[in-house]
Every structure is written in structure tokens, then in C-alpha cells.
Amino acid sequence: xxxxxxxxxxxxxxxxxxxxxxxxxVTYQYNNDSIRPQEVAQALxxxxxxFWIENWLGGTVGAILLSTAVMAINAGMANNVVVYRSxxxxxxxxxxxxxxxxxxxxxxxxxxxxxxWANFFxxxxxxxxxxxxxxxxxxEHLGAIALNAYGNAQLNDRAxxxxxxxxSMEEYLKSPYIxxxxxxxxxxxxxxxxxxxxxxxxxxxxxxxxxxxxxSSLAQAATPDPMHYGxxxxxxxxxDNPVRGAGSYYADDLFGAAGVSxxxxxxxxxxxxxxxxxxxxxxxLGFCAKGEGGxxxxxxxxxxxxxxxxxxxxxxxxxxYLHGTNLVIDAVxxxxxxxxxxxxxxxSVGMFVSGAGPVGGSGILTVR
Amino acid sequence: xxxxxxxxxxxxxxxxxxxxxxAHNHQLMVKRCADCGYVIFPFTPxxxxxSSFNQDWVQSSGRGLIYTWxxxxxxxxxxxxxDIPYSLAAxxxxxxxxxxxxxxxxxxxxxxxxxxxxxxxxxxxxxxVSLPYWIPAGGNI
Numbered sequence: 001x002x003x004x005x006x007x008x009x010x011x012x013x014x015x016x017x018x019x020x021x022x023x024x025x026v027t028y029q030y031n032n033d034s035i036r037p038q039e040v041a042q043a044l045x046x047x048x049x050x051f052w053i054e055n056w057l058g059g060t061v062g063a064i065l066l067s068t069a070v071m072a073i074n075a076g077m078a079n080n081v082v083v084y085r086s087x088x089x090x091x092x093x094x095x096x097x098x099x100x101x102x103x104x105x106x107x108x109x110x111x112x113x114x115x116x117w118a119n120f121f122x123x124x125x126x127x128x129x130x131x132x133x134x135x136x137x138x139x140e141h142l143g144a145i146a147l148n149a150y151g152n153a154q155l156n157d158r159a160x161x162x163x164x165x166x167x168s169m170e171e172y173l174k175s176p177y178i179x180x181x182x183x184x185x186x187x188x189x190x191x192x193x194x195x196x197x198x199x200x201x202x203x204x205x206x207x208x209x210x211x212x213x214x215x216s217s218l219a220q221a222a223t224p225d226p227m228h229y230g231x232x233x234x235x236x237x238x239x240d241n242p243v244r245g246a247g248s249y250y251a252d253d254l255f256g257a258a259g260v261s262x263x264x265x266x267x268x269x270x271x272x273x274x275x276x277x278x279x280x281x282x283x284x285l286g287f288c289a290k291g292e293g294g295x296x297x298x299x300x301x302x303x304x305x306x307x308x309x310x311x312x313x314x315x316x317x318x319x320x321y322l323h324g325t326n327l328v329i330d331a332v333x334x335x336x337x338x339x340x341x342x343x344x345x346x347x348s349v350g351m352f353v354s355g356a357g358p359v360g361g362s363g364i365l366t367v368r
Numbered sequence: 369x370x371x372x373x374x375x376x377x378x379x380x381x382x383x384x385x386x387x388x389x390x391a392h393n394h395q396l397m398v399k400r401c402a403d404c405g406y407v408i409f410p411f412t413p414x415x416x417x418x419s420s421f422n423q424d425w426v427q428s429s430g431r432g433l434i435y436t437w438x439x440x441x442x443x444x445x446x447x448x449x450x451d452i453p454y455s456l457a458a459x460x461x462x463x464x465x466x467x468x469x470x471x472x473x474x475x476x477x478x479x480x481x482x483x484x485x486x487x488x489x490x491x492x493x494x495x496x497v498s499l500p501y502w503i504p505a506g507g508n509i
Contacts, residue, residue, distance in 0.1 A: 117469050
């Protein structure tokens, strides 16, 4: 509760808007790991709430949250909508790592957990192995993603990985597996935390103290077999088309609506619950050809000075797992020019990705 | 003092009961549309091709190929700590076009490969619940 309320309060202070002017809340949770929008409104004493919604499930909904806020504003149902994500993944009842007090073994999980597919990283590992088999992706390619995240996190005071993590490919490759081909560095960092951002009309945004960031396009899609991804992302292992994610279904809509090309993206905040996820996104979204995501990452293209800087704040791997909402904020701060040491110079077109599998979405953000 | 480590038992439902009844009899069952023959996994209550609710449980040979795999070196659940390192696979059945999540036994950690032939066995976890696992067909992988 205090994390969520503090994040919402700080977002309003940052924007220069009175917190009491917030009249809409959009949020999401996973297995009751967060706090209700009504409770946040109560704690903050919001006098004029007119719109709220709480989605379920994970980082795949990031673009849907922002779309929902935009629709509420465009429909006249709210003026100032805050989007927050608050989670107690390290100390709470529900842990992303699958080590919570009780395992859910019903639904899709009845075929997974009892056999030892006990958490998120085992399933993603199996999918990484298949990508390596089909396309020649290597452990060094995965390492390039992890090292980029940990390197960038050293510039980010908010990052949980600031001050630690692998510093070289040699160090990365020498560390033990948690589930082949993953090392600890290939996976997101569980945190207790919260973050929030505000959405309002372009007119109102222009009157506030921060440089406004505009939404150029939002798009999302589900593949024809979305539940193969399942709650724990295992199910595209058994899908009809396991190596093609949602991004390949919505990418043309996304870039078409924004009127920008892949080459125009100055900063990409990619959904990196695991290193392999970034490789899938680079391919599905058309930044490189299918199967080329690993070599693309290893070429240096995703570094701060590369042609497509990826996750300048360290991403979910090294800033922390706030389920993708922190990726939107990293993009916004880089576009405003307020990202401090992690700033990508002169960034004017940014993009965030929500989810890497059979369900997900993205947004393209710009400054004028 | 011995500490009892609980096992994770599957919680089945009307859509999946046939699979677990089959496992109890040491048979690997899959669900098939009685009207169009589409094989359904996960076991949804209707056919995703023709929308029919008429379904049959049919027995698989229990043989298949490894579609992908991993070896797990870190357990986040107490019941699997004793098994580390253990290997998992998605198995493509030889007789039905589905890939199902699988536990491998009798393989060396990391020494699994895509395309290897495996066959199912069953372990009785409790008097009521049996769980499938897979071993290399012919003893080699």
C-alpha cells in the first residue's frame, strides 16, 4: 500500500499536478500481489474518482493499460489517469520465482508443477533451447543481453543491480546454470516496489511543468493459441507455432499508426523477463530477421551507443521486475531528457514492449 | 526430526479428469474431438477447430520425440530440491500431433538432445494419484 501510494504521489509531484486532480486509476495484479485501486484512492484522499480498472496477469498488459487510460480520457470518463504497478514479489505471499507458500497445481499448472516445471524460468529455458536449436542462438548471445542490462544498471540509482552483476562475458560464462541455458544473470530480479505514470490530454500536458511525452501509437495482439503461453508461459512449448510471438502480429499496425520506421526508434525498452525474450522481440518486431536476434544483440547494436539502444535503465533483468511498467517510465524519462546518467542523448522516438510471448503489446512514444 | 516435504499433487477438473484416470491406470490419454478428430491440448471443454463439445479420451502409445528440454539446477520449491539437477522436456507424441510437458528420468544432466526418442512410465505418488515421467527409449538418449 505505502509503495503504491508513494509512487502515485511522486508521479503527480513530478508532473506538477495536484494529486487530488487524479480522477482515474488503471492498474494490474497477479494472484493478488498488489493493492486495489480503490484502496489507493482512499489512502490518497482522492475526492473525484470517476474511472478505475484493475487488470489481471502480467507484463503482457502494459500497452493495454495505457490504451485503457487513453480511451477513458478520449471518452470523457476521466481527465487525469494514473497507471501504477505495485508488487511485493520478494517478501510477499506470491513470488515470481515460484517459491511462494503454496503452488497452484490446478488449471494449466496441473501438467507442469507436479512434474517439476515449477517456475517461470524452467519454461523459458526450454523455449530458449529450442531457439538455439532452430537458429543457432548461443549462450554468448544470451550473455550479450544480460551484460547490456547489468552494464546499464550501473548508471541507474534505482536499479537493484547497481553495484553488482557480471562485468565480462568470461565472468558470465563461468557462473553456474539455474536452468540450462540460463544463468542467474539471464533472469529478471524479484523486487518489492512500485512505479507510476500519469496520462492526460495533450492540452493539459502542455501546461504542466515537465516536457510532455506523446503517445504515437499503441498496439497489441494475441496469437491464435494465446493460452499456450499460459499463466506461467510454458505453453508455447506445446503450441502450434511456438517461435512466433504476438509482436509479429501487431508490429505493422504499431509502426504504421505512428508513421515511423524501425530505424527511427532512438530507445527501445524491451520486455526482458529473460534474456531470450529480448531476442524474440527483436525478431518479432522486425528489428532483425527471424533467427538473427542473437547476432544482432551480440553485434553491439543494443548498447547505449549502438543503433538501437535497449533498456538504458537495466530493464527488468537488472533494474527490477516491476512487470514492465518501469520500462514505460524508462522510455518516458529518456524522451524528456531527465534520465540522468542513463540518458540516451537526443532521444526523440521511444518504444516500450509489454510481453514477449503469444500475448503482448507495444507503444511508440515521442517528444515534439 | 524429519521434516515432511509435501509433494505437489495435480488438482484436476472435469476437463482433465480423463488424463488422470488414465495415469492412474498407467496409460497416457489425450483428448480428441469426437466429431472432427482434432486432438486437443491443453484439454479445453470444446474443440478449438469445430466448436463441438463431443469429446473422447484416447490412449497414446506413450512414445515420442523430445521437442525441447532443459536441465534444472536451482529449485524454487522444496519438493524438488532432492532431485536437482533434473531434466524436463516437451515431448511430441508419435501418434498424436501434440507436445506435452514432461519430466525426464534416467538421463545425465545436460545430456539431452532434441529429437531423442523417449517413452512414458508412471510413478504412483499416492494411492489415488500417478504421475507420468519419461525415459530414453531403448535405454539411450
